[in-house]
Amino acid sequence: MLSRQIAETLRKHRTPFYLYDIDLLRQTLESVTSVAARYGYVIHYAIKANFDPHILELIKEYGLGVDCASGNEVRCAIEAGFDPSGIVYAGVGKRDHEIRYAIEQGIFAINAESLQEIEVIDSIASSCGKVQSIGLRVNPDIDPKTNKCIDTGQADSKFGISYEELVSRLEWIKSLKNIKVAGIHLHIGSQIRELHVFEYLCAKVNSIVEHLGALGLDFGFVDVGGGLGVNYDLPENEPVPNFASVFSIINSHLKVGGRPVHFEFGRAIVAQCGELITSVLFNKTTASGRKLVIVDASMTELIRPALYGAYHNIENITSRSAEHARYTIAGTACESTDIFDEGVTLPLTSRGDLLTIKSAGAYGMSMASRYNLHDLPAAVYSDSL
């Protein structure tokens, strides 16, 4: 929890803003890279989670590659100094100019999500006079036991290619001259907290690798995506996610014949180091007795609660009251779903108090919008407080 002294120094910044704990980010990067090194795993950072330049600088320092979801994310990674040879690019709807840009930059792999996309990559690579490495994103039909809004690996999902479809066109894929199948790729969802799900993932991957090998497909890497969840309920109990457990599960269950194993973590790397600091504007009570605290942040700074019903732990960091009350924390946007929490118990909270909305480092700022013509929030870093 932020000390009262730090909370008071935050008052010099105009709210709402993101506050990033740089020491915690370093600890997280230290943990993920040191445990991954034990197994020789390759880690890409899913830049969609947060593309703040200072954060990218640190991530680059620790030697991670990058996982991108658009041409502009590839550009952002390259402009931030990441080597194209460590960049992977997935996404169901890559535009032609984005594919061309990625090919021209010589990125490590484009992870293809449909047969038609493979054909387009081959044709654009041919027009560039290049052979592009691709990963085949397979839809493994696994329930990741997470929020349905962020589940990407079930049979009916828009992501990936079904294994049956892939196999039915394998000879055609092998015949294409301007792509090289360099690996396979899977990503089954985000905020996965039931780690045994990764055992099911390994079992699927083992069978896919074995069958594709038996069908004569010569490929290298196996990219098992990201998805490791964080503790949104009690972030102080688990500030650094349990990378050791997930890597140990993968190491015990994945049998891919010595192929390099890649991961693409976003949330697990940056969620806990960020919080959204917001000021209380008004208090009011509805006719039914609901006590509203209206803050100066909204879904335009942090959309996860409104978009997915996601939970974030909220604290009042400046109230000195010993008395407590139960509040609904509402944002400023003209949308009824712009509610951060429907029932949080806080010390008596009033105009001018500062609240922190925790675990907001991932998919917070990167999803911010200018709806209602709000300004985009600033970033404040613990190492320059």
Ligand SMILES: Cc1ncc(COP(=O)(O)O)c(C=O)c1O
């Ligand atoms: C292909 C792919 N890889 C990695 C990620 C990162 O997921 P997470 O932030 O849960 O680690 C995502 C998230 O949407 C994704 O779509």
